[in-house]
Amino acid sequence: MRYMSSVVGLASLCMALNVYAGAEGHGKEVHWGYEGEHGPAHWAEMKAEFKQCDAGLEQSPVDLGDATKGDLAKIEFSYQPSAVKVLNNGHTVQVNYSGDSSIKIGAQVYKLVQFHFHSPSENTVKKKPFDMELHLVHKNDKGELAVVGVFMQGGTANQTLEPVWANIPKEINKEATLTAQINVAELLPAKRSFYHFKGSLTTPPCSEGVQWFVMKEPTTVSAEQVKSFVAAVGNNARPVQALNQRSVVASE
Numbered sequence: 001m002r003y004m005s006s007v008v009g010l011a012s013l014c015m016a017l018n019v020y021a022g023a024e025g026h027g028k029e030v031h032w033g034y035e036g037e038h039g040p041a042h043w044a045e046m047k048a049e050f051k052q053c054d055a056g057l058e059q060s061p062v063d064l065g066d067a068t069k070g071d072l073a074k075i076e077f078s079y080q081p082s083a084v085k086v087l088n089n090g091h092t093v094q095v096n097y098s099g100d101s102s103i104k105i106g107a108q109v110y111k112l113v114q115f116h117f118h119s120p121s122e123n124t125v126k127k128k129p130f131d132m133e134l135h136l137v138h139k140n141d142k143g144e145l146a147v148v149g150v151f152m153q154g155g156t157a158n159q160t161l162e163p164v165w166a167n168i169p170k171e172i173n174k175e176a177t178l179t180a181q182i183n184v185a186e187l188l189p190a191k192r193s194f195y196h197f198k199g200s201l202t203t204p205p206c207s208e209g210v211q212w213f214v215m216k217e218p219t220t221v222s223a224e225q226v227k228s229f230v231a232a233v234g235n236n237a238r239p240v241q242a243l244n245q246r247s248v249v250a251s252e
């Protein structure tokens with residue numbers, strides 16, 4: 001009896017620590033997080049599938065400060081308002097986007113699947129993080145990912161995020177359906193210049209082959225909004241990774 005209940009106890013602890021490799025990918029129950037023994041320095045040891053977190057040579061996030069100007073295809077945004085579901089996966093607040101929204105870069109079309117947030121920002125500019133970073137995760141029909149990052153700097157409250165923040169589920173992996181539609185285009189900065197580099201998921205399993213496009217101009221978020229995000233999921237930024245052979249290209 002005693003043995004049984006301790007097994008059950010362990011199982012529910014796993015659920016509570018949670019462990020859903022959610023932010024940019026695939027669900028697997030493992031105890032990864034952002035601090036101490038569960039932190040980014042230990043992700044690769046936790047599971048064979050996570051070994052890229054350590055061995056990978058094209059990992060995200062990175063510092064964008066040494067970007068060089070290059071001739072990059074524009075990102076054509078075609079974002080529509082949509083009903084959304086808000087999920088607290090224990091690592092981030094993720095908004096699942098069911099509408100027909102996409103970006104086009106050259107001949108490639110990537111459909112918007114979800115967006116989520118990090119605080120502080122994961123990518124940095126000259127080693128400085130912003131207060132938050134939005135990741136808009138897109139997938140093409142071959143399953144390849146393109147993430148658009150938007151820095152968010154302390155300032156006026158972000159009105160578009162208000163209904164999202166008001167509905168962050170307290171319970172991990174519970175989804176809340178918003179009654180109002182979210183127009184994700186409102187989350188983009190007015191200027192569309194960006195940094196581009198090849199990288200990875202910033203959460204385990206740290207899979208590579210992800211095209212990154214980080215907008216140069218930040219949008220704003222209020223101190224209050226940052227505070228309630230951190231209260232819900234904690235700080236969730238992986239440290240910047242070595243560029244190795246890569247270069248960061250700026251569109252202007």
Ligand SMILES: [Zn+2]
Binds near residue numbers: 023024117135
């Ligand atoms: Zn992310």
